[in-house]
Amino acid sequence: MSAREELSVVLREHRYDRVRAVCECSDEVQVGLNCDAETHEQHAASIILAAGYSKPRTITTAEELDALGWKATVLDANGCVWVNDGDTLDEWASLSERNLQGGPIWRGSADIALPATVLHEGEAK
Numbered sequence: 026m027s028a029r030e031e032l033s034v035v036l037r038e039h040r041y042d043r044v045r046a047v048c049e050c051s052d053e054v055q056v057g058l059n060c061d062a063e064t065h066e067q068h069a070a071s072i073i074l075a076a077g078y079s080k081p082r083t084i085t086t087a088e089e090l091d092a093l094g095w096k097a098t099v100l101d102a103n104g105c106v107w108v109n110d111g112d113t114l115d116e117w118a119s120l121s122e123r124n125l126q127g128g129p130i131w132r133g134s135a136d137i138a139l140p141a142t143v144l145h146e147g148e149a150k
């Protein structure tokens with residue numbers, strides 16, 4: 026099942042019944058009877074996030090890159106994937122581009138082409 030089909034099923038299960046003012050999932054614990062449209066929108070957003078769907082975060086500054094954790098992974102503006110390997114000098118190692126010897130290329134945050142998309146937030150440094 027594609028992501029579009031999965032989301033369609035989720036939205037179908039959680040349609041808002043305006044006449045009865047209740048979600049069709051009848052989850053009275055979360056939304057309650059007589060929930061208003063705004064409450065239902067929050068409920069539906071929570072269901073979508075709980076199902077694992079989220080918008081990828083975009084990084085636009087070197088400072089934001091520095092704030093990511095160890096083993097954080099980003100896709101840069103040129104299509105190269107970088108992982109933060111914790112090196113104190115050049116903390117970013119390329120995963121999708123290699124040097125002449127076949128190893129990774131190391132760069133500092135200021136040298137990563139932005140904007141970059143966060144693929145993994147990483148762990149606390």
Ligand SMILES: [Zn+2]
Nearest residue numbers: 039048050052
């Ligand atoms: Zn619902």
